[in-house]
Amino acid sequence: xxxxxxxxxxxxxxxxxxxxxxxxxxxxxxxxxxxxxxxxxxxxxxxxxxxxxxxxxxxxxxxxxxxxxxxxxxxxxxxxxxxxxxxxxxxxxxxxxxxxxxxxxxxxxxxxxxxxxxxxxxxxxxxxxxxxxxxxxxxxxxxxxxxxxxxxxxxxxxxxxxxxxxxxxxxxxxxxxxxxxxxxxxxxxxxxxxxxxxxxxxxxxxxxxxxxxxxxxxxxxxxxxxxxxxxxxxxxxxxxxxxxxxxxxxxxxxxxxxxxxxxxxxxxxxxxxxxxxxxxxxxxxxxxxxxxxxxxxxxxxxxxxxxxxxxxxxxxxxxxxxxxxxxxxxxxxxxxxxxxxxxxxxxxxxxxxxxxxxxxxxxxxxxxxxxxxxxx
Amino acid sequence: xxxxxxxxxxxxxxxxxxxxxxxxxxxxxxxxxxxxxxxxxxxxxxxxxxxxxxxxxxxxxxxxxxxxxxxxxxxxxxxxxxxxxxxxxxxxxxxxxxxxxxxxxxxxxxxxxxxxxxxxxxxxxxxxxxxxxxxxxxxxxxxxxxxxxxxxxxxxxxxxxxxxxxxxxxxxxxxxxxxxxxxxxxxxxxxxxxxxxxxxxxxxxxxxxxxxxxxxxxxxxxxxxxxxxxxxxxxxxxxxxxxxxxxxxxxxxxxxxxxxxxxxxxxxxxxxxxxxxxxxxxxxxxxxxxxxxxxxxxxxxxxxxxxxxxxxxxxxxxxxxxxxxxxxxxxxxxxxxxxxxxxxxxxxxxxxxxxxxxxxxxxxxxxxxxxxxxxx
Numbered sequence: 001x002x003x004x005x006x007x008x009x010x011x012x013x014x015x016x017x018x019x020x021x022x023x024x025x026x027x028x029x030x031x032x033x034x035x036x037x038x039x040x041x042x043x044x045x046x047x048x049x050x051x052x053x054x055x056x057x058x059x060x061x062x063x064x065x066x067x068x069x070x071x072x073x074x075x076x077x078x079x080x081x082x083x084x085x086x087x088x089x090x091x092x093x094x095x096x097x098x099x100x101x102x103x104x105x106x107x108x109x110x111x112x113x114x115x116x117x118x119x120x121x122x123x124x125x126x127x128x129x130x131x132x133x134x135x136x137x138x139x140x141x142x143x144x145x146x147x148x149x150x151x152x153x154x155x156x157x158x159x160x161x162x163x164x165x166x167x168x169x170x171x172x173x174x175x176x177x178x179x180x181x182x183x184x185x186x187x188x189x190x191x192x193x194x195x196x197x198x199x200x201x202x203x204x205x206x207x208x209x210x211x212x213x214x215x216x217x218x219x220x221x222x223x224x225x226x227x228x229x230x231x232x233x234x235x236x237x238x239x240x241x242x243x244x245x246x247x248x249x250x251x252x253x254x255x256x257x258x259x260x261x262x263x264x265x266x267x268x269x270x271x272x273x274x275x276x277x278x279x280x281x282x283x284x285x286x287x288x289x290x291x292x293x294x295x296x297x298x299x300x301x302x303x304x305x306x307x308x309x310x311x312x313x314x315x316x317x318x319x320x321x322x323x324x325x326x327x328x329x330x331x332x333x334x335x336x337x338x339x340x341x342x343x344x345x346x347x348x349x350x351x352x353x354x355x356x357x358x359x360x361x362x363x364x365x366x367x368x369x370x371x372x373x374x375x376x
Numbered sequence: 377x378x379x380x381x382x383x384x385x386x387x388x389x390x391x392x393x394x395x396x397x398x399x400x401x402x403x404x405x406x407x408x409x410x411x412x413x414x415x416x417x418x419x420x421x422x423x424x425x426x427x428x429x430x431x432x433x434x435x436x437x438x439x440x441x442x443x444x445x446x447x448x449x450x451x452x453x454x455x456x457x458x459x460x461x462x463x464x465x466x467x468x469x470x471x472x473x474x475x476x477x478x479x480x481x482x483x484x485x486x487x488x489x490x491x492x493x494x495x496x497x498x499x500x501x502x503x504x505x506x507x508x509x510x511x512x513x514x515x516x517x518x519x520x521x522x523x524x525x526x527x528x529x530x531x532x533x534x535x536x537x538x539x540x541x542x543x544x545x546x547x548x549x550x551x552x553x554x555x556x557x558x559x560x561x562x563x564x565x566x567x568x569x570x571x572x573x574x575x576x577x578x579x580x581x582x583x584x585x586x587x588x589x590x591x592x593x594x595x596x597x598x599x600x601x602x603x604x605x606x607x608x609x610x611x612x613x614x615x616x617x618x619x620x621x622x623x624x625x626x627x628x629x630x631x632x633x634x635x636x637x638x639x640x641x642x643x644x645x646x647x648x649x650x651x652x653x654x655x656x657x658x659x660x661x662x663x664x665x666x667x668x669x670x671x672x673x674x675x676x677x678x679x680x681x682x683x684x685x686x687x688x689x690x691x692x693x694x695x696x697x698x699x700x701x702x703x704x705x706x707x708x709x710x711x712x713x714x715x716x717x718x719x720x721x722x723x724x725x726x727x728x729x730x731x732x733x734x735x736x737x738x739x740x741x742x743x744x745x746x747x748x749x750x751x752x
Contacts, residue, residue, distance in 0.1 A: 023399045034579070037695060056684060059590055081703075088483060107464060111490045112483030112501055125488055191571055196564065200576065203410065203614075214435055238579075308432055319413055327457075 007104060007130040008045040014101025015044040016126070019091070019113055025316035026106055026131045028241050032066040040075075040091060041067060042098040050098060052077070092116030106131055129321070136313050136321035137334040142242065143358055146314065146336055149237045149244040150356060150367045152197040156190040157248060157370055160206070160231055163189055164252050165376045169225035174252055183208060183219035186231070194235050205232035205247075212249070212350035215308055215342060226253040228263075228349045234318045243318045245338050246368055247354035250376045262343045262351045263374045265297045269341035270353050273310055273324075277339070277357075277364035283328020286310055290341050304345050311338040314356055335359040336367075383480060383506040384421040390477025391420040392502070395467070395489055401692035402482055402507045404617050408442040416451075416467060417443060418474040426474060428453070468492030482507060505697070512689050512697035513710040518618065519734055522690065522712055525613045525620040526732060526743045528573040532566040533624060533746055536582070536607055539565055540628050541752045545601035550628055559584065559595035562607070570611050581608035581623075588625070588726035591684055591718060602629040604639075604725045610694045619694045621714050622744055623730035626752045638719045638727045639750045641673045645717035646729050649686055649700075653715070653733075653740035659704020662686055666717050680721050687714040690732055711735040712743075 008016050018041045022028040030041050031051045043049035051067035052075045061069040072078055076097055080090035092113055095103065102122040105114065107129065114123050138146070167174040167181045174181040183206040191201040207219030209227035223229055232247040249263065269290045276286050287310040291301050299305045309325030314336050322328055322335050331337070340354030357366035384392050394417045398404040406417050407427045419425035427443035428451045437445040448454055452473055456466035468489055471479065478498040481490065483505065490499045514522070543550040543557045550557040559582040567577040583595030585603035599605055608623040625639065645666045652662050663686040667677050675681045685701030690712050698704055698711050707713070716730030733742035 036579070036693075055679065056590075056592055060592060060594075105487060107488030108486040109488075110484040111481060111487050111499070112485075112503070114487045114490075115501060123487070125491060127488070188572065192568055195567055195571060202412070215432055216436055218436075303431065317412075 003130055003134045004043060005045050007126060007128065008043075011104045011124045011126070012102060013045075013099075013104040013124050014121075015042055015099035016049075016104045016130075017042045017095050017099060017109070017117075018106055018131075019110055020108075022241065024108070025135065025241075025320065026108070028316050029131060029135050030067065033061055033064055034239075034241070040095060042095055043067075044099065050075075052094065052098075088112040089116045092120065096120030132321050135315055137332055138315065138336050138358065139334070142315065143334075143336065145237065145240045145242040146244060146356075147367050149199060149235060149240075149242050150246070152194060152199050152237075153233055153235055153244040153246055154368070154370045155197075156193045156199075156201070156235070157231060157233060157246060159193045160186045160190040160233075161248070161250060161376060164223065164229060164250060167223070167252060169253060172225050174223045174225055180222035182222050184221075186223070187219075190231075190233060198239060199235040199237050201233060201235045204234070205230060207350075209349060210346070213344045213346045213348070215344055215350060215352065223252075226251065226255065228255065228259055228351060230350060230352055232352065232354065234314075236318070241316045243314050243316070244367075245314050245318055245340075245354060245356050246370065247340055247342075247352045248370065248372070249351045249353060249374065251374055252376055255374060256348070258345075258348050259351065260374070262299075262345075262348070265294060265299060266341050266343055266351045266353050267372055268297075269293050269306075270339055270355065273339040273341060274355065274357075274364045274366065277331065277337070277359055279331055279333040279359055279361045281331050281359075283310075283322055283324040283331060284326055287325050287328060294341075294343065299343055305343055306341060307344055308340075308342065311340050311354075313337055331359045333359055333361050339364070379506055379510045380419060381421050383502060383504065384419075387480045387500045387502070388478060389421075389475075389480040389500050390497070391418055391475035392425075392480045392506075393418045393471050393475060393485070393493075394482055394507075395486055396484075398617065400484070401511065401617075401696065402484070404692050405507060405511050406443065409437055409440055410615075410617070416471060418471055419443075420475065426451075428470065428474075464488040465492045468496065472496030508697050511691055513708055514691065514712050514734065515710070518691065519710075519712065521613065521616045521618040522620060522732075523743050525575060525611060525616075525618050526622070528570060528575050528613075529609055529611055529620040529622055530744070530746045531573070532569045532575075532577070532611070533607060533609060533622060535569045536562045536566045536609075537624070537626060537752060540599065540605060540626060543599070543628060545629060548601050550599045550601055556598035558598050560597075562599070563595075566607075566609060574615060575611040575613050577609060577611045580610070581606060583726075585725060586722070589720045589722045589724070591720055591726060591728065599628075602627060602631065604631065604635055604727060606726060606728055608728065608730065610690075612694070617692045619690050619692075620743075621690050621694055621716075621730060621732050622746065623716055623718075623728045624746065624748070625727045625729060625750065627750055628752055631750060632724070634721075634724050635727065636750070638675075638721075638724070641670060641675060642717050642719055642727045642729050643748055644673075645669050645682075646715055646731065649715040649717060650731065650733075650740045650742065653707065653713070653735055655707060655709040655735055655737045657707050657735075659686075659698055659700040659707060660702055663701050663704060670717075670719065675719055681719055682717060683720055684716075684718065687716050687730075689713055707735045709735055709737050715740070 311324035342352030344350040355368035687700035718728030731744035
């Protein structure tokens with residue numbers, strides 16, 4: 001019995017229902033159908049899940065989806081609309097027909113749909129996050145998909161870093177072909193490269209100097225000599241929907257002694273974190289082990305220092321279960337996670353290094369092969 | 377008083393609350409903040425809306441967001457977490473504190489959050505879709521943003537069509553530089569061009585021959601001589617989040633008489649639809665006028681023929697209010713809409729032409745300037 005069947009049974013429900021576009025990772029996971037317009041998914045216990053789509057999407061849905069495909073017309077939706085029911089009501093009516101009993105729904109199920117559905121059957125909230133839990137444990141196929149995105153990502157990282165490596169400083173500003181080399185140019189080089197590999201780079205961070213002290217600063221303008229440049233790239237494969245995620249920090253020229261020391265601490269923290277990964281290890285313990293490690297090296301973590309979590313799951317969402325943060329639980333084999341310690345000090349700058357890999361029974365199957373060198 | 381204030385008052389609520397990442401167009405509209413992780417927005421009646429973000433996002437949020445920015449720590453969230461409340465509970469608790477009374481929420485508000493929030497204050501569903509309604513009427517600034525995406529989109533269309541124009545047929549298959557010219561190559565050319573303009577092409581349709589009979593077929597493989605090629609492109613500006621949307625159908629070589637006639641009917645249907653656009657015109661009436669027009673030309677609309685709506689609103693979502701379909705209501709000045717009639721016949725092929733523009737008091741301010749020529 002799969003996880004969703006157990007959850008339906010344990011909830012005393014007849015079926016599980018989800019609603020959303022494929023921007024909703026749960027819907028994408030359950031249907032394997034790409035759509036910008038929302039669709040309905042209903043799975044009765046012990047039966048194959050049903051994807052309900054407009055007539056226009058029928059052929060593509062049959063070809064792409066892992067679910068059984070039914071048109072809205074065949075599911076009765078259009079009749080309810082013709083009878084004058086508003087959209088949410090008609091959708092709920094259709095789900096009620098398909099479920100034929102109490103309905104288990106995910107936490108993000110739309111309130112409007114839940115309230116209409118409640119007039120037909122009880123609506124039970126899946127507080128345990130069953131589908132998030134299923135998504136967090138990757139199959140071998142999913143791991144291969146993610147590895148493949150990671151390979152494209154590392155090649156893109158190399159393209160970006162190659163521009164920085166080839167640049168020359170003029171008055172402290174990096175130049176390439178006699179023009180200032182900007183964060184935008186490095187980002188565009190990587191995104192264009194990724195596009196040709198079928199991957200979409202989104203909000204890739206290329207930040208430099210003072211900007212690096214803010215971990216989520218996208219970065220803008222000319223890159224500087226002797227200053228840390230943080231490149232954090234987390235593209236999504238357009239077809240499969242899976243992400244990779246990696247970060248490197250480099251300096252063209254001479255980093256300050258403070259940056260050098262921070263880099264060494266972060267590199268060692270990453271090695272420490274990775275060395276403790278295995279099935280059964282607790283995410284919060286790993287996080288606090290790194291907090292502790294940084295403290296021993298003289299870096300306290302509060303509003304400065306190590307200000308984020310040690311890592312997170314990666315899959316159809318770039319941030320998903322499990323957490324390697326203060327509230328992280330036990331890891332299981334098949335989790336795909338990042339290990340990404342960082343240190344951030346306004347006035348000095350920031351350093352982050354991030355690898356990704358799979359949790360195994362005995363350790364960390366690191367996907368990331370890309371070199372670690374501060375000075376390029 | 378703005379629309380949201382009226383809605384809060386009319387609902388007898390104290391505040392409006394929304395939850396989501398910027399993939400949720402309502403959240404993006406209200407906050408103007410880009411984020412892949414969900415954020416909370418709360419607006420009390422008559423007051424400025426508040427965006428609640430993690431500490432790490434504080435500086436960027438202050439710089440980018442149109443809302444007042446408060447960290448989760450300052451909003452009390454972290455205290456509730458420390459006190460052992462689960463994530464949804466702590467989020468609801470924080471929203472309840474900020475709202476200090478009944479809370480109006482959008483239809484897609486997460487059920488888990490609504491159920492927790494209900495233990496503090498009544499949760500009132502905004503059945504009228506107030507924010508969707510606000511989003512449907514664009515400001516002059518928004519119209520300029522969308523025009524700018526449309527300009528990039530037309531330039532991308534020209535790049536794609538230029539490849540087809542420059543190709544030569546060998547045995548019925550279009551070739552460029554002695555290699556078959558594929559749907560993928562045309563798509564990649566357009567996407568790469570768009571990327572350099574800061575826009576992201578998503579699922580651009582480049583379909584040919586039999587594939588064109590399915591309006592949402594993405595298209596794959598070599599393009600064919602004498603067959604319709606449908607190019608439907610709806611990119612999003614990465615920074616502003618606004619979309620454009622346009623479609624052209626071309627043939628390299630000699631189209632069949634049936635395709636020629638369909639093209640003329642679709643072109644005339646588009647002109648008819650556009651000519652009837654103005655504030656006060658009813659979306660459903662426009663749709664059915666085109667259905668009627670096609671019928672007069674001998675094209676019945678059922679599972680073949682004109683199988684989709686005449687058009688839709690475009691903005692932060694590529695499909696949004698208002699609808700120019702069977703259930704479309706009255707248009708208002710400031711709506712940005714598409715007019716996109718199409719005809720689809722398995723065995724013959726499909727034709728679609730799509731323009732975009734703004735509804736004015738007196739007509740249709742068409743943004744699309746791109747030429748209409750079937751044979752290239």
